[in-house]
Amino acid sequence: MKKALSLLMVIMLVLGALAACGPNREEGSKSDSGEKKADDANKPEKLVVWEDQEKIGWLDEVGAKFEEETGIKVEVKEVEMATKMKEQLRLDGPAGTGPDVLTLPHDQIGELALAGHIAPLEVDGDIEKRFTESSMTAESYDGKLYGLPKSSETPVFIYNKALMEEAPKTMDEVYTFSKDFTKDGNYGFLALWDNFYFAHAPMGGFGGYVFAEKDGALDPKDLGLNNDGAVEGTEYIQKWYTEGLFPKGIIGENGGSALDGLFGEGKVASVMNGPWSFQGYKDAGIDIGIAAMPKLPNGEPMKTFMGVKGWHVSGYSKNKEWAQKFIEFITQDEYAKLRFEQTQEVPTNQGLIDDPAIADNPGAKAVAEQSQYAVPMPNIPEMGEVWGPMADSLQTVVTGKQEPKAALDAAVKQIQQNIDANHSN
CATH class of the missing domain: 3.40.190.10 (Periplasmic binding protein-like II)
Known part of the structure; x- marks a missing residue:
């Protein structure tokens, strides 16, 4: 009997060790592309996204693809970015009526990060390499990343x-x-x-x-x-x-x-x-x-001076993990190119620098070339x-x-x- 109990204990210990070595499903796992899978148990019904005025058309198509892949609906709202976006976040965020994702000029990041209005991000290396180094620097404050770039501009x-x-x-x-x-x-x-x-x-x-x-x-x-x-x-x-x-x-x-x-x-x-x-x-x-x-x-x-516009996760969002997954999704090269074709705002994706959509466009090409020498406005x-x-x-x-x-x-x-x-x- 003692031998049987001992054998049972050994089996239980081995199974426990194997379980410990396996992926922690509650914390998420890595996909083949290195991206963290958000916990399906905490999946929201929708994400609220604030995009700049007169620039939301492309999100109808991309949002539908995100919903198709995740089952999460994307609700897009137009908010003027340069001056109204941050002020509205300060009011709507604490009230629980704000966005999960919003877009901001990078020189506002420091002020909003200090106040906790936007959340820091932790992204995989392959995501970081998607963008030019200068644009990622612009999206960082005090050593932490607070957004993913969507476009840049410079004289x-x-x-x-x-x-x-x-x-x-x-x-x-x-x-x-x-x-x-x-x-x-x-x-x-x-x-x-x-x-x-x-x-x-x-x-x-x-x-x-x-x-x-x-x-x-x-x-x-x-x-x-x-x-x-x-x-x-x-x-x-x-x-x-x-x-x-x-x-x-x-x-x-x-x-x-x-x-x-x-x-x-x-x-x-x-x-x-x-x-x-x-x-x-x-x-x-x-x-x-x-x-x-x-x-x-x-x-x-x-x-x-270079100005970078980026995607950010609200510090008040209850769905921060999925909000980050969304901005990682929409900043993929193919969707960044789609946004450029509709808005003419030049993306900072390194994979698009030689794309004919950019290279054959004199304005975009000039901005991309000058951006190599530009300095991100201090944020x-x-x-x-x-x-x-x-x-x-x-x-x-x-x-x-x-x-x-x-x-x-x-x-x-x-x-x-x-x-x-x-x-x-």
Whole structure:
């Protein structure tokens, strides 16, 4: 009897060990592609997804495929992304009426992550490799990933083919062309370089930076906006204004509309602007050419700011695991390509860089090429203290009221004071 009991105990121990070695079904397992399977027992009936206005059409098709594979319905709601999305999340999330998945510009990630409005993600390596490194960096904050990229945008060189045969390779060529072309109300090249979003391109190309990167995170205590490179870049900006190559009206809040108006009237040969401007210029009857920004006089590329739009999981979602599975699903190459074809927003999927849909599209190709040199806009909350002082300093330079070094020193001093006052631990 004792032997029988002993044998039974051995069998039970072996079975227990085998069970321990097997997959934990409650925690999920790995599929053949390396993706974690969400627990069917916790599968929701639906996921609520917030997409940007006038960009939801592609989700009808992709959402239906997700439902076919998982049995989960996808309810899509249009919410204006740039300003309304985060504010509505703050209200609807805690109330239980918010989304499971939403889309955001990457420079809002730090603020929302700190407040717990969006949840960190843990994805497999094959998912990470799907996207360009810079776009994944943009979707990260304080060493953690908070979203998967859906598209990127950055300023590029746009020219009127009737006035300029091809895009110059260097800004020295653009300068020479402008010196000859700029007369009688016509201009060779225009850029909103009193606006720090655009001015960062030459400042960064000469060696300036906003915040230094340290151990994978941005250090708000290390500002590079008045270093030698930033000053040299601002001196380069100053030259275009002091030599009359930029009109006096291209300054301040109305500068963008003035620039667009002149280009649309055929009075400007080339401009620095983003992909959001392409259609408007075409509608104005301009046959536009589009290329990456020409290189600076020091031989370096323009370090334009890059904005990345991404998919995020709400910190209030009760279905975070399935919400992550959804954004992994919809950012696959074939669906990212479908979204591009419908919205013209350039995806950051590495597998699409040479796809004819991108490579044969001049605007998309230029954005993709320029993005190789672009710098993701800092997404830490302290970045909010940079825009105002930098705009003020640049405007004093381009209007001849202050020299670059003094203006940048004043801006950095103000930024540091604002950071100390508003972001101290």
